[in-house]
Amino acid sequence: MTSNIVEIDNLSFGYKGRLLHKGINMAFPRGKVVAIMGGSGSGKTTLLRLIGGQIKPTQGEVRVDGKVVHEQDRDGIFLLRRKMGMLFQHGALFTDLSVFDNVAFPMRELTDLPESMIRDLVLMKLNAVGLRGAHTLMPTELSGGMARRVALARAIALDPCIIMYDEPFAGLDPISMGVICDLIRSLNDALGATSIIVSHDVKETFLIADYVYFVADGVVAAEGTPHDLMQSTLPFVHQFVHGEKDGPVPFHYPAANYQSELLNQQL
Amino acid sequence: MNLKRMIKSNLLTSITRFLSGIGYRMIARVWRLGAGTRLFFLTIVYSGESFRRFHLTLREIYFTGVMSLLIIIVSAFFVGMVLALQGYNTLQKYGSSEAIGVLVALSLVRELGPVVTALLFAGRAGTAITAEIGLMKTTEQLSAMEMMAVNPIARVVAPRFWAGVISMPILAALFSMVGVLGGYLVAVPLIGVDSGAFWSQMQANVDVRDDIVNGVIKSVVFAVACTMIALFEGFDAPPTAEGVSHATTRTVVISSLTVLGLDFVLTSFMMVV
Structure with a gap:
């Protein structure tokens, strides 16, 4: 058993002739919380989809628990996915099912557990995220933060080895953000799992991550512990971490000369 | 130059x-x-789940079939009444107004039952299926299912497909029955055609093999086409509000044209065979 549960090796991915990732290398050690950070459109979520086998790399490989993901057939990928749990950006709860049924969904679909045991397990998972009392509600009756917590309970329903979080803090109020932050760390430690967080919220991510990768222009621009990166003098990392308006990532989208464009009436 | x-x-x-x-x-x-x-083909391959856990299919039969009952019954009633009125108007010129029962029954069982049911099904249940699956895709519910190692074709598409295939022939049969009843109410109590002639001519001239079985075959083919078009459009919809709206429109347009085209093809074959 290797010490890294997920390894990304010289990975390139692109479509329509444009490369989004150009030779990325990453390692996700067991039991750690690892963050992938970068600006919008830098391909962070695509990396999660590559790890989950939803898309295939153009070059290089992703290994999950020693197995090359894109070499697996459909059954092999489904077996690998049973080791994974994923929290989607907006929860992706099934809107026709109650909170209870949402969390019970993977148990009913993938196991032969009796309904009485599923009931106890669902209540335990919901209790872990503080929403046992909300098990009868429908997803439309939940706030954004509550929906994210239910989705988290569903993601950990089958005690996965890897939990992936796609922008877990996006659009949450400070209280919900703190709750999710705390849950990610505590659930990771309690389950002995490996967490992969994709985010651009520096403060929250740095608070819980053991290691951080910065992705920019299709490559790993920087990596290290949150403490190292806070001290980093690399222009991109400095701009990102301190939220500076201008820097290596320019404020202006590339455009023609301002003066000549104003004088020219044609668009 | x-x-x-x-x-x-x-x-x-x-x-x-x-x-x-x-x-x-x-x-x-x-x-x-x-x-x-x-x-x-993938839907057929992954259909086992829909029968092993038939409650999934039953739930969809309720949404696509039972919930379409009202529109089917009301439409059938009016279609039957109009058929009787128009039929009587023409038949009485030739002194054969007693044949009104046959005319209503044959028109409904052979053509209008399966075709109008399919068109109404595409408008009511087909659009609902496309919008639901399109929104499931937009809100990443299908991706979530895939990431949970649950096959969305087996869990979402196949039960809806079989629900449509089971529901539509039953709805078409109901359409024909209610249409005949509507025709009877106009022809017998309202116009005064003899009740015995209405039913006996119908009994004598409607053939089980040539008329009823052919009507059932048509409704099964239309069911497969309409349900599959609705499912594909939803599954293939771009994950945006505009994408889902266009997909829903395409479901109605493509289903309607397919049903009318297939009707011509099937009728031609049935005439020859």
């Missing part, structure tokens, strides 16, 4: 763009047809 060359070059560019536009559209249509056929 220069102007002449410029006009020639512009004309050539326009023609090339026009032809490449046609080519692009053709390729896109063929690609979608192939993707739809692939989804159909």
Whole structure:
């Protein structure tokens, strides 16, 4: 058993002739919380989809628990996915099912557990995220933060080895953000799992991550512990971490000369 | 000379763009047809789940079949009444108004029952299926299912497909029954055609093999086509509000045209065989 549960090796991915990732290398050690950070459109979520086998790399490989993901057939990928749990950006709860049924969904679909045991397990998972009392509600009756917590309970329903979080803090109020932050760390430690967080919220991510990768222009621009990166003098990392308006990532989208464009009436 | 060359070059560019536009559209249509056929075969392959856990299919039968009952029954009633009125108007000129029962029954069982049911089904249940699956895709529910190692074709598509295939022939049969009843109410109590002649002529002239079985075959074929089009459009919809709205519109347009086209093809074969 290797010490890294997920390894990304010289990975390139692109479509329509444009490369989004150009030779990325990453390692996700067991039991750690690892963050992938970068600006919008830098391909962070695509990396999660590559790890989950939803898309295939153009070059290089992703290994999950020693197995090359894109070499697996459909059954092999489904077996690998049973080791994974994923929290989607907006929860992706099934809107026709109650909170209870949402969390019970993977148990009913993938196991032969009796309904009485599923009931106890669902209540335990919901209790872990503080929403046992909300098990009868429908997803439309939940706030954004509550929906994210239910989705988290569903993601950990089958005690996965890897939990992936796609922008877990996006659009949450400070209280919900703190709750999710705390849950990610505590659930990771309690389950002995490996967490992969994709985010651009520096403060929250740095608070819980053991290691951080910065992705920019299709490559790993920087990596290290949150403490190292806070001290980093690399222009991109400095701009990102301190939220500076201008820097290596320019404020202006590339455009023609301002003066000549104003004088020219044609668009 | 220069102007002449410029006009020639512009004309050539326009023609090339026009032809490449046609080519692009053709390729896109063929690609979608192939993707739809692939989804159909995958749905058949992954259908086991729909029968092993029949409650999933039953739930969809309720939404697509039972919830369509009202529109089917009301439409059938009016269609039957109009058929009787129009039929009587023509038949009485030839002194054969007693044949009104046969005319109503044959029109409904052979053509109007399966065709109008399919058109109403596409408008009511088909659009609902497309919008639901399109929104499930937009809100990442299908991706979530995939990431949970649950096959969305087995869990979402197949139960809806079989629900449509089971529901539509039953709805078409109901349509014909209620239509005949509507025709009877207009022909017998309202116009005064003899009740015995109405039913006995119908009994004597409607054939089980040639009329009823053929009608059932048509409704099964329309059910497969309408449900599959609705499912594919939802599954293939771009994950945006605009994408889902266009997909829903396409479901109605493509289903309606397919049903009418298939009706002609099936009727031709049934006439020959």
